Each structure stands twice: as C-alpha cells, then as structure tokens.
Amino acid sequence: MRFVFVNKLINYSKKNKNVYLITSDLGYRAFEKFAKLFPKRFINVGVSENNMIGIAAGMAASGKKIFVYSILPFVVFRSLEQIRNNIVHNNLDVNIIGAGGGFSYNVQGISHNTCEDISVLRSLPNLSIHNPGSRLEAEFILKSMFKSNRPSFARLGKSPDMDFYKKIINSTNDLILTKGNDLTIFTTGNILENVYKAVKNLEKDKGYKIKLISIPTLKPANEKFIIKNVNVPRVLSIEENINIGGLGSLIAMSIFKYKKNKRIHFKSLSLEDIIHNKIGSQDYLRKINKLNIENIKKLIIKFLREKY
C-alpha cells in the first residue's frame, strides 16, 4: 500500500506546498519519485527515529504538514514518547506512516512484525488511527489524512492482490462489503483479504448470509455506524492485532455501551496475548494464529451452529 501512499502524496503535494515527507532512511525504491519532484520537501534524517519525530514536531509547529515514514515498530515503539509529548499533546499536523504491521515482515521476526501498535496507539488521545485493508481503503483514509490538520497514524501493510470494492469508497456505508442477517463480521487491515475470501466461500458453499464490514479507521471510531450494523444476534470481529485494545475491544465496548439490553453474542478472533516471535511466511504465521481462511471459515460455521 505504500505505493498508493506515495502516488497520492505526490498528487497532493503538487497542490499543497507545505507538505514534507520525512523518512528515517527507509522507503528505498518507493520515495525516489517524490524526492525527484520535491527535493526540498523530502528529508532523510538518517537512521534516527526519535530525532525524526522531533524534527517533524518542530516543522509542524512552524506551519508545515508532515508525513513521517518508517517500518512500523521502529517509528511507533522507539519514538512513542516523542509521538505522545511532542505531537499528540501539542495537536500538531504530523502523520505517521508505519510500513508493515501484523505479520507483514514475515521471516524478519519480532523486531519488524508488530501486533501491538494499534492497541498501544489507541490509548493516545487525539491521534487518528487508520488500518486500511486494500488499495481503495488506503486511498479513502489518505483523503482524510490530507484533509485533517490533526495528528494521525496509518498502518500500511502489503496490498492484497485483489480489491474488494467495485468503486471508490466515499463514505463509511461503502465499507459494507457483503450483506446478510446471519452474522455481522467486523474486520480491519489487510487480514480483510482472508476474511473476505472465507465469507464469499461460505456464501457460495453453505448459503450463509453474512454482513462483512471493514473498519479502516479505528479512531475516531464511528460507533453509531458500528451499532447500526450490530442488528443481528451474532457479531464477530477479526484482526491481525493482539486481543487487548484493538478492534475486538472497540466493538465489544460499543455493544456494551449502546446495546446492553439486547442479547448479542460476540466473539473476537485476534492474536493471543503471547509473544509472537515465530518466523515464517505471512500465510504461515496467520495459519498458526488461526487467521487463515480455513480457520476463519471453521470459526464462522461453529459460531452459527451454536445455540443460545
């Protein structure tokens, strides 16, 4: 999805001369075009994530719109304090782009893969959090990042081969991918690919009617939209993120807050609260964590057969 990001940023930067792209020496074979078009607005601070956020904060405090880029855990965890104190607290127009997320960096191990970023960042007030699941979703969230002048973060993983949308996404209603009354599934990020395929399979093989909704923006959460779609007795959330503080928590809290009088059965499929330091392909790592298509299908079938 980083190519979607770069291309959209290039177009946007032609119109807005205040836009700067700062990287901590990452983005090789992705940022060359931007650097060539806007040499003065591309800064490589070197391998120094803490300083990158400080520089971004100082520039944003001087009226610039900043995009910072690095591999996700480096920019989020190494610079969490700078993000919290300098950017979020001072409400500066700094937009953090974290490449990867989940098991995107596959065999590269725990230093590069991250399943806690969304949970940790969701606890920071005043930070918008995006986790797109396809190219069109990435375009959708980038639009809001360009429009807003507040702090934001986006987890940009690898784009799925296919896009699930038939047209450009213009509103949250467009994020309802399939319709149905048997079950509502919420998902976020590029695990959408597996969820979508599982749902489509079950629709075809078993005739299940499932409502699948993607949530590319986790904060500020559109709770009204979520609750409006919790209109069936079974709700499932699926994410490539740890089971504390992510999409599952968001959906559960929304249900609890607004629908506490109605009987709703909720399940969350996410990563266990253990250290995820195994290496392997993204498919392998998803499989051992029950996020592969087969397991998602099994879980849905089991959920729909359970009697309440």
Add this chain to the structure above:
Amino acid sequence: MVCLKLSTGIRIFTMRKKNKSIDKINFISKELKKKILDISFKKKAHHIGSCLSCIDLLCALYFGFMKIDKKKINKNDRFIMSKGHAALSYYLILMKHKFFTEKFLMNEYLTDNGKLGGHPDMNNKLGIDFSSGSLGNGISVAAGMAYAFKADKKKNKVFVLVGDGECNEGIVWETALFAGHHKLDNLFVIIDYNKLQGFGSTDKILNLEPLKPKFESFNWNVIQTDGHNIIEILRSLKSLNKKKKRPNLLIANTIKGKGVKFMENKFESHYEVLSEKKYNISIKHLN
C-alpha cells in the same frame, strides 16, 4: 579631525548605551533571582538551583539578543526550554516581557487547573513556543523549527536551552548530527553547564568531556563562556551569529544555585524546597 572626534563621540555614546543595556539586563536578572526564591518558597517548588543556574542566560537571550515582539509573532525568534524543570525562570522572563502579569503567574503556577505547570506547555498566547519536560527532546524540535525557517527563507532564529545532564540522551546526538549535516546556522543551542545532574557531578556519572571538541567534530560552531556574565554571553552569541553554515553552540559555564551560597554547586538544590528559615537566609545571600 572633526570626523575623528565625531566618530569617537559616537563610539563613546554607543559604549554608554551598551553599558546601560547591560546594566539593565543585570538589574532584571537580579530582580528575577529574588522572585525565583520568593515564588519557589510560596509555591513550595523544587528546582531552585536549576532556575538560578540559567536565569542570567535567559535574561541575556530575551533582553539582549532575541527578537521578540508581541505584535509580530511570526517574525519572532523561537525559544524552547528543553530543561523544562527550570520552568519558573522561563515564566518570569515571559512575565517580564509582558506576556502575562505577575498576578497571573501567581494564580496559574503550580495550581489546580493552572496554565503554568512544573514543566512548560506550548501556548502561543503566553509566549511558550513548545512544550518540554522529557529531557533531550527540545533540541530536536528546535532543529525542526530551524529547518522549517530555512526552507521558507525566513530569518527567524531558534534558541534552545539544554541542561548538561540532558546531553546524556541519545536524541541530543542524533540532532547534533542532523543540524551539522543540514548546516542549520539559525539554530542556537545553549548548554547550561553547571556540571551537576541527578545524582551528582556530570564527570562522575557520565562524563561529557571533552564537550567542545565533540560538538566541533559534529560540524558545529562552539564557544565556551561564563554563563553568568551578561557581557560575555552576548559577545559570544554575537560572535557565533557572525559565523555561517554551521549550527551554533554556546557552552555556558554556570553555577547551580548561583547567588545563594548554601545552594551553589550543590546538586541537592535541584530537589530542595525552601523552609522559612532557609528562605530568609537565601534572600540575605542574594542581597
């Protein structure tokens, strides 16, 4: 002959004018030192030693060197108090610049729902250019501001006051590389070099020396001077300002707790809250 006399006359006149402004800065500094003690005593505040260590530097900067005009904020120089724990000295400077009144300071400083906390919080109306409190971050943000001004071809300068203990932080050196690489000659870092940090002396905890050559090797202009001598501070800043294409560092040799004998060169003055007895003694020392 007439010309010579005339120019000598002008020189004497400017010298007198200069001395007058130096006297004025010294006068303000003395006044603010007393206020540091008064207010710290009343508010039971810590960090008195840190405030006394840097108040001369702040006075020289704000009343002798920086461009500050409340009406033309965009053209102002910027300042970041990276050693945020000495916030009171910074607030007093801003008060003296009429960003707020002394009554406001007393009402807001360290009070419930107050606007002036133990560490400064960004607030354009109050003249606070950026938040601080976590050591090391100010220099990095200042470099970002300096970079932005340069990119816009603006003449604003950015000043940042950094503690010596603060220089233990890795981000200081990341920024030192960055600012040297990008030739940020509009960036002025002042290190309040009182040689004391959390547990004692800097040379015993984590030695910074040789500090001057360290920064010089990072492609900075560096001058080391007496951080309590207003004339020396201003002379050094002017001299740094003349040199271009490198970021600037003023290593200011200071004394923690300067002016109050029982606090001078004592790292405990970082933590001590004044009793009434000690407050009275401290005022006597100052006088």
